[in-house]
Every structure is written in C-alpha cells, then in structure tokens.
Amino acid sequence: MPRRDGIPDVPTVLVMFLLTGPVLAGLAGTALPAFGYLPALGHDTLSLAPFRQLAAAPGLAVSVLLSFGTGLFASTASLAIVLVFAAGWAGTATFRRLNRFLSPLLSVPHAAAAIGLAFLIAPSGFLVRLFSPWATGWDRPPDLLVLNDPYGLAMTAGLIVKEVPFLLLMTLAALNRPHIGDYLKAGAGLGYGRMTSFFWIVLPQIYPLIRMPMLAVIAYATSVVDVAVILGPTTPAPLAPRLVEWMNDPDLDRRLMASAGALLQLAVSAGALFAYLGLEGCARTVLCRRYASGHRHLRDTAVRLASLAPMVLIILSMLLALGLLCIWSLARSWWFPAPFPQKLSLLRLLDTASAAGPSLLTTLALALAAALIATALTLWLLEARSHRNRPERGRYKTLVFLPLLIPQVSFLFGLHMLFLLGGLGGTFAAVLVAHLVFVFPYAFLALGDPWRRLDPRYARAARSFGAARLRVFWQIRLPLLLRPVLVTFAVAAAVSVGQYLPTLMIGAGRVVTVTTESVALASGGNRQVAALYALLQLVIPLALFSLAAFFPALLFKNRAAMRLER
Structure with a gap:
C-alpha cells in the first residue's frame, strides 16, 4: 500500500544510509585531522598546522x-x-x-x-x-x-x-x-x-x-x-x-x-x-x-x-x-x-594471466557482489516508490548523485580512518561498502528511465485480476524489464571493476584488484604485463554485457509466436 504519512519506506532509508552515511562520516573523518585532531597519532588538540604545512608544499x-x-x-x-x-x-x-x-x-x-x-x-x-x-x-x-x-x-x-x-x-x-x-x-x-x-x-x-x-x-x-x-x-x-x-x-x-x-x-x-x-x-x-x-x-x-x-x-x-x-x-x-x-608469445601471456589469477578473482567477487546488491536495491527502491503518491524525483535524484558530486579523495581519507578505528581496514567487506557508494548511483541511473517508461497498464490489469503486488513484480514487471535489469547489472559491475581509489584507500594494500595492479604497472617498463592487466579489466564487463544482450533473446526466443498475424 502507498505510504500516506510522509514516512520514508525501508528501501529509501537504506539508500539514504548507504549514500549519505559514508560520505558524511568520511567528510567528518577528513575534516578533524585537517584541523590537527587525530588522537590515534597523538594529536588531540585543534590546530591549523596541517594547513600551514600544506601551504608550504612545493608546487x-x-x-x-x-x-x-x-x-x-x-x-x-x-x-x-x-x-x-x-x-x-x-x-x-x-x-x-x-x-x-x-x-x-x-x-x-x-x-x-x-x-x-x-x-x-x-x-x-x-x-x-x-x-x-x-x-x-x-x-x-x-x-x-x-x-x-x-x-x-x-x-x-x-x-x-x-x-x-x-x-x-x-x-x-x-x-x-x-x-x-x-x-x-x-x-x-x-x-x-x-x-x-x-x-x-x-x-x-x-x-x-x-x-x-x-x-x-x-x-x-x-x-x-x-x-x-x-x-x-x-x-x-x-x-x-x-x-x-x-x-x-x-x-x-x-x-x-x-x-x-x-x-x-x-x-x-x-x-x-x-x-x-x-x-x-x-x-x-x-x-x-x-x-x-x-x-x-x-x-x-x-x-x-x-x-x-x-x-x-x-x-x-x-x-x-x-x-x-x-x-x-x-x-x-x-x-x-x-x-x-x-x-x-602465448606462453608468456598464459604465465602472466595465471599470476594475475588471485587479483582477477578478487575483482570478480567485488564486481558481482556490488552489482547484485546495487541492482537488487535499485529494484526494491523503484518498486517501493512506484506505489507512493508523491515520488519526489528531484530530491532523490540529488541524493543519488551525492557521492558523485563530491570528490572521492575528499571523503575516502576520512572513511579509511573510520574503518581502521573500527577494525575493518583492509577487509573485503569494507571495500565492498566503498564500491557500493559509487556503484549504486550508476545502477539507479541505468534502470530508472526504463522503469518509468514501462507502461503501467500491465500492472493495473494484473492487479484488477487480484494479483498481489509481489506477484505483479515477479511475473509482470521483471520479465518485461529483463534486458534493462541485466544491462544495469553489467553497468554496475563495470563501475565496480573500474574503482581504483576506493580499492586502494579502503583496501589498504590487502585487497588487490586488476585495476590497482594495472595502474601500478603502467609506470613500469614491462608493457606486456601492463597491457595484460589492463585487458583483464575488460573481461568481466564484456562478459556481462554480452550476457545482457543474448540471454533475453534466448529466454524469450518463442515470443515472436505470440504476435498476431497481420
């Protein structure tokens, strides 16, 4: 049922927490050390010394x-x-x-x-x-x-x-x-x-x-x-x-x-x-x-x-x-x-690829987990907001874009400090949370427009026959939006694969992906290894985009038989 009391629904609260929580906490964790307050390093008084040291930096x-x-x-x-x-x-x-x-x-x-x-x-x-x-x-x-x-x-x-x-x-x-x-x-x-x-x-x-x-x-x-x-x-x-x-x-x-x-x-x-x-x-x-x-x-x-x-x-x-x-x-x-x-030489390529196996598996795990969570949360949010009387799209669009409008480096420093204080620094879970902050806006952006363009009369017809809201979602909306959902999943995974700074900062060198490795190797002298790691970044997105293109066609290959003869 639509919410009439103006109280945010559960997915909206989760999205607000996911997007604003890390950003605001990270900004606070950056601002305090910037003014000289970092008790973990023995700095327990406010000071402008960091800004004076910054101003003295050459260039x-x-x-x-x-x-x-x-x-x-x-x-x-x-x-x-x-x-x-x-x-x-x-x-x-x-x-x-x-x-x-x-x-x-x-x-x-x-x-x-x-x-x-x-x-x-x-x-x-x-x-x-x-x-x-x-x-x-x-x-x-x-x-x-x-x-x-x-x-x-x-x-x-x-x-x-x-x-x-x-x-x-x-x-x-x-x-x-x-x-x-x-x-x-x-x-x-x-x-x-x-x-x-x-x-x-x-x-x-x-x-x-x-x-x-x-x-x-x-x-x-x-x-x-x-x-x-x-x-x-x-x-x-x-x-x-x-x-x-x-x-x-x-x-x-x-x-x-x-x-x-x-x-x-x-x-x-x-x-x-x-x-x-x-x-x-x-x-x-x-x-x-x-x-x-x-x-x-x-x-x-x-x-x-x-x-x-x-x-x-x-x-x-x-x-x-x-x-x-x-x-x-x-x-x-x-x-x-x-x-x-x-x-x-194919043998050297295979040797380098086998050495890159652990970082590729970490990249795959992060990409799939972030894409799955972001896509599911986007579907949940869109489904919940489609039943509200006043969607308030402008406000939520600004909220969704908030992590993209603030430089990553401005709040990831503070977020890294907070994860360290909480004992989560350098863990897979912490890096996944950092990825989700940037992956979800792209997932919402990719799926929001196809969702709004879906003809609402399909859902109304199903509801008129007594179908429950959950059944309408699984049997009507999701099959009709299968291709956009798969494309959204692929986009979210591609964004996760490309996350360099969140992986570097939050992972603290313990969570290594092909992206962090390729950037480190780019300044080296071995172009073959750098090219291979850069190429490995394309494997996951291209595989998922290919799946998004061909899977709906295979799943609904008999849909043409449902068309009326003219």
Missing part, C-alpha cells in the same frame, strides 16, 4: 591549477562534442551506427583506456611507429614529452575519450522522450536548420536531464587519480595523486597534511562546479539573444560534417587503444620503429 598552486583546468576543460569539451554531434545527427542512420560503437566503450574502465591511449600516443607508441622512419626519419623514439606533459594535455585527452561515451548515453536517454522528433520537424517547417532547431527547441527541454550527470563528470575529472597517474604531469602532479602519495607516506604526520589537502580538493572541485554554472549562465544569455534575432541558420551542412570528426576520432582512438592492449599482451619482442611485433 601546490600548480597542482591546484592543473586539477581545476584539466578537469573543467575536459568536461566542457566532452559536453560540447556530444551536444554538437547530437544536434547534427540525432535520429539519422549515422547517429545509430556510431552509437553502436560508443555504447560498448562505456564499459571500458578509465585505467584501461588510459593505458591503451598511452601505448597509442607515446613517443615510442603506435602512431610514431606507423610513420617511422619512412616519413619522420626517426630510427629511435623522439625526445618529446607527450605523456606526462606539464600542461596535462594527454590527461585531458584521456578524460575526453572516456567522458564522451558517458555523456552521450545520458543525452540518448534524455532524447528518448515523446515528441522530440516532432519538435525537430516543427523547426524545419518554420525554416530553421537542423542544428538550430536542436539548440533552439530541443536542448532547453533535455538539458535539465543531463545537467546532474555533467556536474558529476566535472567533480570526477577535477579529482581523478588513476588517469592522472598514467597520463598526467608528475613535476608537480595534479592535486589528487599528490594527496594519495601523502596519505601513503611512511611519515604518519603527513596524513594530517593530506586531510587538509583533501578539503582543498573539495574546494577545487566546488570551484570548478561554480565556474561551470557561470559558463552555463553565459551560454543561456547568448542563446536567448540569438533566439530574439530570428536568424534560422538554414545552411549547416559544413558544421554538421565538422561535428562528426571529433566523434569518429574518439571512436578510432579507443578502438586502436584496445587493439594495442591485445597486441602488447601477446608481444614477445617489439622493437622501435617496427609497426608490429617481431614475435608473439
């Missing part, structure tokens, strides 16, 4: 600017690429074909994509090999600082390559609304060009739906660790990787400075969010003025073709990066400037 201003600039630019550039592409090609066959490539790329973890991109653009990478020595004259790798460049250009490119598929998926979900196609036709009927109709009519309606994911992307990009370690500058590094280094320093007093830095990272990400909101306001003002001009921009063919180039480049880069991971995992010898390996 701090450069680290802050790197985090702010690369994160904000990568996020806004990704959104611009997606919106311009959608404006020029939404609803076309080209749009559908490119989406088939971009959607699977969403399951590629950030670390694996960054390692593959490093193999592609490094001075001894595939692109240089492809044109050497016949075009460049180089018979040895050039002395060029492409990776880990001081301006973070490689890091920015890596973030754009990974964030574009996510933002495109959010845009596709927003475009899957009634009458969007009719609005474009109405704009064309009034003499407006295709892209002008999109920006003038469609974008104001769908932008509120993609605004929250965009803010989450900014918060992540300004505080990313794994991509920054692989592709980012090192002298100095962006702020978040330096905080992790200070937290793991043998000098335990550095943890106080790291906690102060975590609050600084929170301020940096908040500043980037406010800067984006300011840019959003400027863009709104400009568009409103263009609305009043009445200019129709009918001839937009050149702009449409130009909007296709960045998307094609991103797809080709990702495909080449993933292909290089496969080749390097098999390469026994591959000397510069040969474009392809001189020798391939």
